Amino acid sequence: MDRQLGLLADVRIVAFTTFLIGPAATQYLADMGADVVKVEEPHHGPHERHWSGAGTFLNDVSVFFLMSNRNVRSVGLDLKHPDGRQAAIDLCRTADVVVTNFRPGVMERLGLGWEDLRAVKPDLIWACASGYGSDSPYRDLPGQDLLVQSISGLPSVSGRAGGPPVAAGAAIVDQHSATLLALGILGAIHHRDVTGEGQRVEVTMVQAALDLQAEALSYHLNGEGLRRPSSGLATSYHEGPYGFYEVADGHVALSMSPVRLISEALGEPVSLRQLLDPADAFARREEIYDALAPLLRPHSRADLVELLRARGVWCAQLNSWDEMPRDPVVAHLDPIKVIDDPQAGEVRVVGHPISFSSGEPSLRRAPALGEHTEEVLAAAGYDENALARLRDERVVA
CATH class of the missing domain: 3.40.50.10540 (Crotonobetainyl-coa:carnitine coa-transferase; domain 1)
Structure with missing residues (x-):
């Protein structure tokens, strides 16, 4: 054009x-x-x-x-x-x-x-x-x-x-x-x-x-007592596993996906079996984070993202500013x-x-x-x- x-x-x-x-x-x-x-x-x-x-x-x-x-x-x-x-x-x-x-x-x-x-x-x-x-x-x-x-x-x-x-x-x-x-x-x-x-x-x-802050404030203004997470969760109001997870070469972000899908991608580890009920995803969000963190740490960013996306898990690798221009979507948008x-x-x-x-x-x-x-x-x-x-x-x- x-x-x-x-x-x-x-x-x-x-x-x-x-x-x-x-x-x-x-x-x-x-x-x-x-x-x-x-x-x-x-x-x-x-x-x-x-x-x-x-x-x-x-x-x-x-x-x-x-x-x-x-x-x-x-x-x-x-x-x-x-x-x-x-x-x-x-x-x-x-x-x-x-x-x-x-x-x-x-x-x-x-x-x-x-x-x-x-x-x-x-x-x-x-x-x-x-x-x-x-x-x-x-x-x-x-x-x-x-x-x-x-x-x-x-x-x-x-x-x-x-x-x-x-x-x-x-x-x-x-x-x-x-x-x-x-x-x-x-x-x-x-x-x-x-x-x-x-x-x-x-x-x-x-x-x-x-x-x-309109979304978070709306929850607060309508009675939800939000608290900052003690783990790497990214907000005070999303259900687990929403947050950043350390892996072998950096961090990966996980968004709003059922723990069940992540468990299946990881081979259904024992430590996640008690955390699969979607009804617990907010109340037990810190437990979900703590259980997932050691399971994800050995993976590389690229391998983990490929593994999780194949199961429909919402995820992305955390880019540095130096890496960001080489991400395929950023390169495409130019x-x-x-x-x-x-x-x-x-x-x-x-x-x-x-x-x-x-x-x-x-x-x-x-x-x-x-x-x-x-x-x-x-x-x-x-x-x-x-x-x-x-x-x-x-x-x-």
């Missing part, structure tokens, strides 16, 4: 975004063809241009920025300067959607809040994300993934009983918040196309963190893409997660700071003299 995806080709988004939630949300939409214009501080750019996890830079370019800002255009504007603020308002006047994940109150202080911009464009969609919400008692606190995980209770139900709390190994609340923000924007676009009405869309990280950046060189990133029959999601590099300022402002009505004056006054990059 060589057609560029244009599902959102007629949608213009102006993004006042930083860190991960806002950039990731708008990147999803840019992948689908939306014209996303990222407004950046003109002299040094936002935080994400100068920070990267594990200090990972390619030729002095932040991998964090490269992976979360592809397919967008960059305009450098000094929003604290009256002319820069006016230019931002003029840009928003041309937009279908304005997206921000600045802390609550920042856009309002800049004169770019929901009420400000709907006055100049009544059908505007104004979408925001924050840690705790615009009217929350925590509104001025930092909305950071680990902190929000902690508030939501997620680490308290992860890991083993008696052990320390366990956080997710990735910024899952940030990424899920970004997905929800993009989803909300798409819903608002459809509503506007049907009714002509703009609206305000808001996502909070706390709500996203709770949404990630999710790791390469972007050529003029400074960073070849950048490997995770591609857009949705496929469409109408075309391929875009995969253009992240922009240099202010790379598109002149073309974007020219399209908003600024002539060369006005642009020259803004450059001379260092309002734009």
